[in-house]
Amino acid sequence: MPRDWGWWTEQKLDILSDYLAAFTKASTRAGTTVYLDLFAGQSENISRERTGHVIRGSARRALDTSPPFSVLRFFELTPNASDLDHALRSEYPNRDFRVVPGDCNQTIDQVLHELRPVNWAPTFAFLDQQSTEVKWDTLERLANHKRANKPKVELWLLCASGLLPRGLRLRRSEIDDNVANQMSLMFGTEQWREALAATREGDLTGAEFRDELTNLMRWRLERDLGYKATRVFKVTNTRGSEIFDMIFATDHWVGDKIMRAVYSKAASRQGALRERARQHRKQSREEKAGHVGLFDVDEVMPNQAEGFTVSVADLPARPPYRRH
Ligand SMILES: C[S@@+](CC[C@H](N)C(=O)[O-])C[C@H]1O[C@@H](n2cnc3c(N)ncnc32)[C@H](O)[C@@H]1O
Structure with missing residues (x-):
């Protein structure tokens, strides 16, 4: 069954498509490019807001990128992995891709080992987890998978x-405690608990706590893994509540420049799409209540500039919160 997803998912994937096309184009001279998708998901998903609208998943988007990636590895839990493999095999029979079944935190080692001969090649890793599935060790392995004097694997x-x-x-x-332990494994430190304690005691607001979490991840990527730059793209839902931040980490000024442009382009698409999602919710609520709308939202709001409420942080990461 394809999964049913909100409009922000499509926006996130549109940013991915935009960035990947620019990445492979900028890497043309290298001759080889590698794409790693640690939470590859299903081959397609159904939009929650637009009836019957199919959202192409990240794996297909990476395979559709032009110029094409040379090598692609998709990680997914069983049994989803075999479904994804089956769907992609028939559509992309001649491509060098593989769906690796199991927990990516465990399978990553073997895959990076196999890819050592091409660890000089420009490599992009998408980590589209649901909450805290990725472990810090995995981020560390990705950051270390490179030849001397070559840029690190880019992370999103x-x-x-x-x-x-x-x-x-x-x-x-x-x-x-379960969630707290998962968070410590993801951040690779217990340091985030200082901000947690301060929030529980009223010294930080909920918004400040959320900001501290994203900042800590950026700080660790920059300071502990040595990435030259990180960029955040903040996504909020139709009611204005914060959902997630996308953190980009790069070792190369060109990557930073491209993602900055892609984030700005996505930010400029914002507003109308969010409004359209809100209208769709309203329409389906009304229709469920028996009031069939006079117009379809797609007819009333055709082709408006698309987008979502985002804030593109340009500031560098700051030292993580510490209690005095
Ligand atoms: C948010 S979805 C990814 C969506 C995907 N990027 C797309 O565009 O369709 C997260 C996926 O990660 C998978 N997953 C969760 N934990 C995992 C793990 N430890 N290793 C590999 N995959 C995992 C889930 O089964 C789920 O399909």
Whole structure:
């Protein structure tokens, strides 16, 4: 069954498509390019807002990129992995791709080992997790997978800062230890707990806590893994609540320049698409309640500039929050 997703998913994937096309174009002289998708998902997804509208997943988008990637590796849990493999095999019979079944944190080592002969080639890794599935060790392995004097693997990571406070049960007397432990494994440090304690005591607001989580990830990518630049793209839903931040980490000024342009382009598409998603929700609520709308939203709001409420942070990461 294809998964049913909100409009922001499509926007995130549109940014991915835009960036990948620029990445392979900028890497033409290298002759070989590598794409790694650690949470590859299903081959396609159905839009929640637009009936019957199919959203192409990240794996297909990477395979559709022009100029094409030379080598692609998709990671996905079983049994989804075999479905994805089956769907892609018939559509892309002659491409060098592989769907690697299992937990990407465990399978990454073997795959990077196999790719060592091309660890000089420009490589992009998409880490589209749902919440805290990725482990810091995996990010570290990706950052170290390179030849001397070559740029590191570029990372584009979903950091679910907007969702994690609810997962933690931040406002209850006991936090969810399971989620907290997962967060420590993802950040590779317990340092985020300082901001947690400050938030529970009222010294930080919820928004400041969310911001601290994203900042800590950026700080660790820059300071501990040595990435030259990180860029954040913040996504909020139709009610204006923060959902997630996309963090880009690069070792190359060209990558930084391209992602900056791609983020700005996406930011300029914002507003109308979000409004359209809101209208669709309203329309389907009304229709469920028996009031069939006079117009279809697609007819009333055709081809408006698309986009979503985003904030593109240009500031460098700052030292993580510490209690005095
Ligand atoms: C948000 S979805 C990814 C969507 C995908 N990028 C797309 O465009 O369709 C996250 C996916 O990661 C998979 N997943 C979760 N934990 C995983 C793990 N440890 N290793 C590999 N895949 C995992 C889930 O089964 C799910 O399909």
